[in-house]
Amino acid sequence: MQRVLITLGVVLVLAGLLWPWLARLPWGRLPGDIAIERDGFSFYFPLGTSLLVSALLSLLLWWWRR
Numbered sequence: 001m002q003r004v005l006i007t008l009g010v011v012l013v014l015a016g017l018l019w020p021w022l023a024r025l026p027w028g029r030l031p032g033d034i035a036i037e038r039d040g041f042s043f044y045f046p047l048g049t050s051l052l053v054s055a056l057l058s059l060l061l062w063w064w065r066r
Helices: 002-017 047-065
Strands: 034-038 041-045
Touching: none
Parallel strands: none
Antiparallel strands: 034 041
16 A cells, blocks of 8 residues: 555656646647637536546556556
8 A cells, every 4th residue: 555655656746846837738628528618608528538537547447556
């Protein structure tokens, strides 16, 4: 458990440091993401992005446990 928490912490720190470059990637604008914009109201639900991240994490964790 300690190794998982340390790894997660290192990944979060690296993501924070690399955020200016990571923000330029097309993540969050995938097909399937729901975006509604009207006067004085905007709603964004990243459904496609959430499914992709979930699948990648599931594969990564499955591979790691093997």
